[in-house]
Amino acid sequence: MVKVLRTGVYxxxxxxxxxxSVDLRMLAEYARELPxxxxxxxxxxxxxxxxxxxxxxRKDNFDRVxxxxxxxxxxxxxxxxxxxxxxxxxxxxxxASFVGNGAGASGSTERAKAVICCAVSGVPFGLAASQRxxxxxxxxxxxxxxxxxxxxxxxxxxxxxxxxxxxxxxTIGGKMAMFDKTFPTxxxxxxxxxxxxxxxxxxxxxxxxxxxxxxxxxxxxGNYTVTVRKRARRVDEAACVSCxxxxxxxxxxxxSEFDAGICMRKAIYIxxxxxxxxxxxxxxxxxxxxxxxxxxxxxxxxxxxxEAIHLNARDEIVEITVGNIIVATGFxxxxxxxxxxxxxxxxxxxxxxxxxxxxxxxxxxxxxxxxMKSLKYNKRKKVDEWVFGPDNPKPKNVAIIHCIGSRDxxxxxxxxxxxxxxxxKFAHLVREKLPDANCYEFYIDMRAYGKNYEEFLERVHEExxxxxxxxxxxxxxxxxxxxxxxxxxxxxxxxxxxVDLVILSVGLEPVPExxxxxxxxxxxxxxxxxxxxxxxxxxxTGTERGGIYLAGVCxxxxxxxxxxxQASEVAARVIRSILSDQMQDSRNTLSLADxxxxxxxxx
Amino acid sequence: MAVRANPNLLKQLKRYxxxxxxxxxxxxxxxxxxxxxxxxxLFPRKSMRYLQMGLGDRLKGNLEPWLxxxxxxxxxxxxxxxxxxxxxxxxxxxxxxxxxFTGLSMLFYESRTAExxxxxxxGILSGIGFYLLGALSGGxxxxxxxxxxxxxAEYLTELGWDVKSVVLVMAVFVLGLLGINVLRMWxxxxxxxxxxxxxxxxxxxxxxxxxxxFFTQKRYSECDKKKPWVVHIILMLGFVALxxxxxxxxxxxxxxxxxxxxxxLAGVMLVGASSFALSGRLNKTEAHYKYSHHSDMNFLYMCxxxxxxxxxxxxxxxxxxxxxxxxxxxxxxxxxxxxxxxxLPFTKWAHLVYRPHAMYFAAIQADVIAGRExxxxxxxxxxxxxx
Ligand SMILES: Cc1cc2nc3c(=O)[nH]c(=O)nc-3n(C[C@H](O)[C@H](O)[C@H](O)COP(=O)(O)OP(=O)(O)OC[C@H]3O[C@@H](n4cnc5c(N)ncnc54)[C@H](O)[C@@H]3O)c2cc1C
Ligand code: SF4
Ligand code: SF4
Numbered sequence: 001m002v003k004v005l006r007t008g009v010y011x012x013x014x015x016x017x018x019x020x021s022v023d024l025r026m027l028a029e030y031a032r033e034l035p036x037x038x039x040x041x042x043x044x045x046x047x048x049x050x051x052x053x054x055x056x057x058r059k060d061n062f063d064r065v066x067x068x069x070x071x072x073x074x075x076x077x078x079x080x081x082x083x084x085x086x087x088x089x090x091x092x093x094x095x096a097s098f099v100g101n102g103a104g105a106s107g108s109t110e111r112a113k114a115v116i117c118c119a120v121s122g123v124p125f126g127l128a129a130s131q132r133x134x135x136x137x138x139x140x141x142x143x144x145x146x147x148x149x150x151x152x153x154x155x156x157x158x159x160x161x162x163x164x165x166x167x168x169x170x171t172i173g174g175k176m177a178m179f180d181k182t183f184p185t186x187x188x189x190x191x192x193x194x195x196x197x198x199x200x201x202x203x204x205x206x207x208x209x210x211x212x213x214x215x216x217x218x219x220x221x222g223n224y225t226v227t228v229r230k231r232a233r234r235v236d237e238a239a240c241v242s243c244x245x246x247x248x249x250x251x252x253x254x255x256s257e258f259d260a261g262i263c264m265r266k267a268i269y270i271x272x273x274x275x276x277x278x279x280x281x282x283x284x285x286x287x288x289x290x291x292x293x294x295x296x297x298x299x300x301x302x303x304x305x306x307e308a309i310h311l312n313a314r315d316e317i318v319e320i321t322v323g324n325i326i327v328a329t330g331f332x333x334x335x336x337x338x339x340x341x342x343x344x345x346x347x348x349x350x351x352x353x354x355x356x357x358x359x360x361x362x363x364x365x366x367x368x369x370x371x372m373k374s375l376k377y378n379k380r381k382k383v384d385e386w387v388f389g390p391d392n393p394k395p396k397n398v399a400i401i402h403c404i405g406s407r408d409x410x411x412x413x414x415x416x417x418x419x420x421x422x423x424x425k426f427a428h429l430v431r432e433k434l435p436d437a438n439c440y441e442f443y444i445d446m447r448a449y450g451k452n453y454e455e456f457l458e459r460v461h462e463e464x465x466x467x468x469x470x471x472x473x474x475x476x477x478x479x480x481x482x483x484x485x486x487x488x489x490x491x492x493x494x495x496x497x498x499v500d501l502v503i504l505s506v507g508l509e510p511v512p513e514x515x516x517x518x519x520x521x522x523x524x525x526x527x528x529x530x531x532x533x534x535x536x537x538x539x540x541t542g543t544e545r546g547g548i549y550l551a552g553v554c555x556x557x558x559x560x561x562x563x564x565x566q567a568s569e570v571a572a573r574v575i576r577s578i579l580s581d582q583m584q585d586s587r588n589t590l591s592l593a594d595x596x597x598x599x600x601x602x603x
Numbered sequence: 604m605a606v607r608a609n610p611n612l613l614k615q616l617k618r619y620x621x622x623x624x625x626x627x628x629x630x631x632x633x634x635x636x637x638x639x640x641x642x643x644x645l646f647p648r649k650s651m652r653y654l655q656m657g658l659g660d661r662l663k664g665n666l667e668p669w670l671x672x673x674x675x676x677x678x679x680x681x682x683x684x685x686x687x688x689x690x691x692x693x694x695x696x697x698x699x700x701x702x703x704f705t706g707l708s709m710l711f712y713e714s715r716t717a718e719x720x721x722x723x724x725x726g727i728l729s730g731i732g733f734y735l736l737g738a739l740s741g742g743x744x745x746x747x748x749x750x751x752x753x754x755x756a757e758y759l760t761e762l763g764w765d766v767k768s769v770v771l772v773m774a775v776f777v778l779g780l781l782g783i784n785v786l787r788m789w790x791x792x793x794x795x796x797x798x799x800x801x802x803x804x805x806x807x808x809x810x811x812x813x814x815x816x817f818f819t820q821k822r823y824s825e826c827d828k829k830k831p832w833v834v835h836i837i838l839m840l841g842f843v844a845l846x847x848x849x850x851x852x853x854x855x856x857x858x859x860x861x862x863x864x865x866x867x868l869a870g871v872m873l874v875g876a877s878s879f880a881l882s883g884r885l886n887k888t889e890a891h892y893k894y895s896h897h898s899d900m901n902f903l904y905m906c907x908x909x910x911x912x913x914x915x916x917x918x919x920x921x922x923x924x925x926x927x928x929x930x931x932x933x934x935x936x937x938x939x940x941x942x943x944x945x946x947l948p949f950t951k952w953a954h955l956v957y958r959p960h961a962m963y964f965a966a967i968q969a970d971v972i973a974g975r976e977x978x979x980x981x982x983x984x985x986x987x988x989x990x
Contacts, residue, residue, distance in 0.1 A: 341636075341680070403630075408682035444630040473635030473680070487631030487648065494635060494645055 005092070007036045007120060008062035010079070012069035014046035022098065023109045027068070030113045034120045038062065048078045054085030063088060066119045068096040068112070094119050101125045101587075114595040121599055128598040131546070131584040136222040136577050137323035138162065143214055143517070146174020148552025148563040149328035150196050155571030157205035161578055164320055165200065166228055167210045168513075169257065171275035173197055174330050178258060178354060180361040180368070182560060183425040184456035190363070194274050201276040211281060215317070217520050221546030221585035222323050222577070232313040233281035235268070239308035240279040242270055246300035246309060247280065254286040260354040262388055263365035268300050268309070272363070282311070323583070324547045324574045325521065327531060328567065329514060331553040334405030334412065334506040341474040342401065342504055347482060348373040348386035349395070350475055350502040352404075353422060359388065360429050366390045370398075370433050372500055395437055395500035398430050399484050401472055402443040406507030414528055416507035417557040420447045423505045424457055427465040440466045440499075442486060450559065468495075475502050508557040521548055530556045541570050546585040549573060608657040616654060618713045619700070620896040621693035627651040627685035633677035638827055643972050644670055644965060647677055647687040650694060663701050664791045666968070668694035669954075669961030674826035675890025689894045696896060699953050701791070702784040708949040715897035718950060722901065722941040729940035730933050732769075737929070747925035751932060773943065780948040781956050788957060793964045799971050809966040816959040818843075831891060834876050838906065839955075841872030845913070867917055873910030877903050902951035909938040 009031045011024055028040045039060055057065065065083065067075050072095040080090035096119035098112050118125045140156050142149045145167035153163045165172070176182075177197070179189035200206055209230050216227035235246075252267025259265075267286035270279065284290040288297035289311050301309045336344035336352050343350045349372050351359070362368035371392035375384045400423045406416040423441055430439040446467070448457040461467055472486025472495075484499045510529035518525050523543040524532040531550050534542040541549050549570040552563040577583045590598075609615075613624060627648070634640050634648040646667035653661050671691040678688040700709040711718040742750035793799060816822065820839065823832040848866045881903045883892040912935035919928035946952040 403682075407628075409684045410680075410682065444628060469629075470631030470635070471682075473632050485635050487634040487645065489629060489631050489648070492645070494640065494642060 004036050005063040006038045007064045009040045009066045010043045013044050022112045050078050050081040053082035057086035064092040066094045068116050070099045110592045114592050123602045129587045129595045133582045134222040135581050136583045138578050139322045140324045141322040142326045144328035145172030146330040147176045148567040151564045151567035152326050152571045157203045159575045163206045165208045166212045170281045171271040183421045184452045197276040222583045228318050230316040234313045235280045236308040237277045237279040239306045245303045249299050252286040259358045262355050326549050328551040329554045331508040332511050336504045343475045352504050352506045356503045397438045397499045398501045399440045399499045400503045402505045404504040404506045418559050419505040424460045428460050431463045442468050442472045444471050544586050609659040612657040612659045619693040619696040621690045623686045624654045626683045632680050633687040636676050636680045647691050666792050666961045666965050672823040673891045674828045678890045702788045711950050721945050725941040726937040730937040733936045745925045747920045747928040750929045812963045813959045816962040837872050838876035841869050844869035870910050870914035877906035898951045905942050
């Protein structure tokens with residue numbers, strides 16, 4: 001007969017059930033009833049004393065102890081020592097970790113009971129808590145049409161499976177479509193991305209809904225029902241040939257999102273010439289017809305030879321069923337206005353990284369000329385405005401300041417990972433396009449962590465960029481000349497010198513709607529607001545819910561190669577689940593009875 | 604000279620209030636934010652570095668902590684919450700302890716109990732002393748200001764000299780201590796530095812800076828924030844007024860003018876400024892009020908106490924409550940004497956001497972360095988790294 005191990009359960013209260021989510025009294029009652037449990041000890045002490053615990057073990061003659069706590073590993077050394085003091089085997093200390101098994105701060109007493117039950121039976125929680133397999137609907141939803149979403153969609157569609165892509169803006173492409181070059185290879189960004197975007201538009205297996213949002217999600221892994229609001233583009237995608245006849249006479253204007261706001265676009269517009277879908281759309285906030293309730297304007301309709309414009313089109317709600325959902329919603333950049341001392345928003349020639357990307361892009365508003373803003377009279381508004389123009393004067397001193405909003409306890413504590421490298425790319429472009437200008441880069445630490453990145457740093461350095469250690473403190477203006485004040489740490493000097501153009505290397509942040517989307521999808525976010533992966537090491541793209549995956553920056557800052565790799569990985573998982581027609585839902589949906597059931601199956 | 608690192612320096616400085624030094628990752632924001640940080644004295648980042656590396660000897664000869672008036676801008680801007688401003692403050696405490704040759708300053712800074720005990724003991728002793736002085740000279744506790752030495756006319760000639768001598772001994776004691784410590788400060792920061800080799804005429808050239816900074820605290824007014832300077836100067840002028848009343852009374856036996864006008868004014872200034880600072884510290888309203896060492900609190904409590912008792916004494920005397928006025932007078936002295944004997948030479952109040960001297964020495968050093976290297980303001984170009 002198998003010898004029954006006399007088991008003592010220690011429920012360590014220190015630091016456990018902090019949010020009051022786990023009822024420790026009920027837990028103790030439950031544990032007392034479990035087979036082989038001799039005694040349940042509620043231990044309040046944050047630092048249990050091995051000697052007295054050892055005595056108790058000896059007295060009660062435990063062969064085995066189970067430590068139940070949020071993070072019991074912390075108490076293990078003391079208990080192992082107590083066991084050996086009592087003449088028992090220290091191997092027989094078993095951990096029942098609430099946090100590690102989904103019964104942490106947000107978990108429940110029921111889940112904690114299940115964790116203890118498994119520990120007492122000696123079966124790993126993961127084995128007992130396995131979901132029964134479910135079948136999988138073969139369609140997939142991709143939320144977000146940046147390079148991550150595009151990559152995942154193409155992989156899955158390439159395997160012959162149907163994909164729905166929902167993109168919030170009027171075109172897919174994400175941030176990468178805005179770039180001129182990519183680090184460290186200095187490849188032409190558009191040359192890589194545009195063919196992929198076009199494939200998405202043409203692929204029979206991909207249904208692309210731009211200018212659309214996910215509004216509701218129900219169901220469970222393998223079978224989700226998703227409601228999508230297709231906002232009215234007011235221009236028929238299929239009929240529009242992008243002839244541009246409509247926008248020429250359109251009186252409505254708004255800053256161009258695609259150009260990061262450094263120039264204006266019309267109310268009826270195409271985000272950029274290579275946009276996918278390659279069609280115009282109407283910005284209802286800027287359109288006179290819409291804002292006047294149909295009273296004014298309407299000129300575009302008359303101009304359009306294809307009769308593609310339907311000003312009174314309405315939003316459409318569609319419902320789809322999918323087996324898997326890939327979240328690839330990317331990021332937004334830090335709002336530099338929050339760091340007043342750098343003068344963004346106040347000094348015209350302090351610009352952000354995305355604005356610079358458009359400034360230096362050959363298809364951007366200045367044709368790729370790196371220039372300063374100058375005052376120009378706006379006839380319509382009858383005011384002088386600071387604007388970029390292709391023939392504006394060129395800057396002689398360009399300063400690039402790293403870590404704006406990143407690595408800063410007053411803003412985002414984390415490192416945004418890509419800014420050091422894109423700043424080096426910027427510096428390279430300054431040297432290339434303005435060989436006579438001085439380019440200064442102010443950094444705290446230079447993080448060139450990727451393949452060929454260190455070499456890229458060396459190259460840019462050799463090109464004559466001044467790399468200055470020190471983040472600098474402020475940008476001020478006196479008599480029309482901007483001055484930058486900072487400490488040159490290696491040179492041991494305080495700097496106060498004239499600059500003409502300041503580029504702020506703003507960090508990456510979660511998109512504002514990520515909170516809402518997370519609650520729709522039922523997935524968690526980490527303390528910085530990025531979607532939380534299921535396991536940092538073992539499952540960096542999965543979420544707590546089965547069949548919902550993360551790709552790209554929405555999971556945490558990363559560069560394009562990492563985004564693409566992650567997207568392909570996610571696609572492989574989705575294809576596997578479809579081909580095997582099997583998927584496990586998240587453990588979160590399991591009840592105590594389910595897990596006890598699972599335990600019986602294992603025993 | 605070999606540079607020695609002291610691995611325990613950070614632990615030591617913790618007792619003086621520097622808690623977050625290790626968080627600093629040397630971004631340079633603080634030194635560039637500070638409006639007072641100028642060549643050749645770049646602070647606070649460099650001092651953060653010295654501390655992290657344990658360069659105690661370097662710090663001992665460092666004038667920079669005294670050049671900082673703690674507006675707190677650097678701490679507000681620091682991306683790491685490394686509290687550079689508070690670190691400078693802690694270094695001022697630590698330097699005060701280093702300058703003091705008796706070791707008492709170190710004791711009082713490192714142990715709150717020691718400082719409080721010393722204040723209480725000296726306070727009680729002076730309470731007894733001043734009571735006896737009044738009583739023995741035949742003063743009547745019920746009559747005001749008759750009880751106060753110097754006022755009971757009959758005994759004036761007999762005892763007046765004795766009171767003066769007590770004051771004189773105290774003054775010599777305090778000034779002597781501070782004098783020696785200032786000399787030590789000079790030696791650590793300027794005198795021992797062979798690379799400086801300051802000619803005598805440069806010492807003379809800047810000598811007026813000492814009184815200038817003492818009275819105006821001009822440098823403080825150069826901070827971007829002005830309010831702390833105003834509070835500080837009111838507190839300081841309050842003390843100057845109090846001191847004037849005291850001198851007028853002790854030396855020239857003038858009671859009418861000084862007492863009637865200057866005394867109450869000084870009291871109001873002291874009470875106003877110190878309670879403002881105290882409530883700031885208790886509620887942590889501004890960066891420079893966020894962290895309080897026991898020496899800061901003790902000092903402000905004493906200022907408030909001395910101010911309040913002085914005012915009460917004056918009012919009670921005015922409305923004819925003689926006994927109460929005398930009682931307040933004893934209490935007033937029980938506060939004032941420990942301030943003069945403990946806090947002035949050894950703890951918080953010592954900055955009144957060191958700070959103007961630091962400005963003086965700093966001007967001398969800057970002058971010598973500029974003379975050698977050519978004057979240099981903030982650099983127009985960053986240094987060039989060789990590729
Ligand atoms: C200035 C700058 C320069 C850079 N340069 C480089 C470089 O040279 N090389 C490099 O490797 N990396 C570079 N990066 C990093 C690069 O931008 C990212 O790695 C990449 O864009 C990540 O792609 P993504 O698809 O995850 O996100 P994104 O490009 O942000 O795409 C996300 C998409 O999702 C959409 N979306 C968001 N929310 C929703 C929603 N709720 N519903 C529907 N759709 C939604 C967005 O509109 C967007 O189209 C740079 C970053 C910046 C800021
Ligand atoms: S109706 Fe709207 S979109 Fe069309 S031209 Fe007028 S403002 Fe522009
Ligand atoms: S601002 Fe903070 S982190 Fe930066 S150098 Fe100063 S103390 Fe260090």
